[in-house]
Amino acid sequence: xxxxxxxxxxxxxxxxxxxxxxxxxxxxxxxxxxxxxxxxxxxxxxxxxxxxxxxxxxxxxxxxxxxxxxxxxxxxxxxxxxxxxxxxxxxxxxxxxxxxxxxxxxxxxxxxxxxxxxxxxxxxxxxxxxxxxxxxxxxxxxxxxxxxxxxx
Numbered sequence: 001x002x003x004x005x006x007x008x009x010x011x012x013x014x015x016x017x018x019x020x021x022x023x024x025x026x027x028x029x030x031x032x033x034x035x036x037x038x039x040x041x042x043x044x045x046x047x048x049x050x051x052x053x054x055x056x057x058x059x060x061x062x063x064x065x066x067x068x069x070x071x072x073x074x075x076x077x078x079x080x081x082x083x084x085x086x087x088x089x090x091x092x093x094x095x096x097x098x099x100x101x102x103x104x105x106x107x108x109x110x111x112x113x114x115x116x117x118x119x120x121x122x123x124x125x126x127x128x129x130x131x132x133x134x135x136x137x138x139x140x141x142x143x144x145x146x147x148x149x150x151x152x
Contacts, residue, residue: 003078003082004078004082005077005078005082006083006086006122006125006129007076008119009073009117010072010073011066011067011114011115011117012072013113013115014115015071017107020073024073024075027089031150032078032082033141033144034077035078036075036129036138037075040072047064050067050128074133076138080151082125083118083125086119087118087119090102090104091103091104093114103115
């Protein structure tokens, strides 16, 4: 199996609503392995770098304000096609467009409070993982005894 890593963050609204366990469980049930996990407060500098591609857009300040408004849970997930699998599990950016069964489809109602962030490409995943984690904070790839039931 070719392993890929992706970055996911439970945003402050997900923390405030006590959804961290539910969100992690959904990724684990899809067969993704946690290789990095931490609770942290995002600085304005980190938030601006993380959302740098949106700088100059009308919603940029709101993104920075929200992600810095409380703690987040940052995580790195690993598995076959991890970026696409995580994005599918998360659902559309606008919860009103997210399919039932996805995190946003089941748990969110507003685009400004959509609970979770996930990398949108393998390149973004590498960049975002590097922003939030040092190499020493990440585990090497590992296999769970149940992987043979999830992956060919």
